[in-house]
Amino acid sequence: MPKLIHMYIRHSLIGFGISAVFVGMLLYFNVLNLWGMLLHDKSAGLVVFILWFFHGALFASVQFGYAVMNLAEKPEKPGGGGGLRSHVLVPVKATARIKR
DSSP, rough: OOOOHHHHHHHHHHHHOOOHHHHHHHHHGGGHHHHHHHTTTTTTHHHHHHHHHHHHHHHHHHHHHHHHHHSOOOOOOOOOOSOOOOOOOOOOOOOOOOOO
């Protein structure tokens, strides 16, 4: 199996695992009385599955995007910031004249 497909599957599984933890925390902490509403609903399993699946799709795509962006080569020398700027703003007094 190509490395990219293997990486996609691995990070998708990580995203769906994060989703399971997230939905579990939503239910445990009873956010917006979600647990209370699910106790009185006959299709609670479907609701939990849909919450898990769609959050899983979101977290998996974010996780894979982060992994792909981490593949970039690191620069040889650390650059950016810390040095003197070529353009420095200096306050200047200005006078205003009013015509009457």
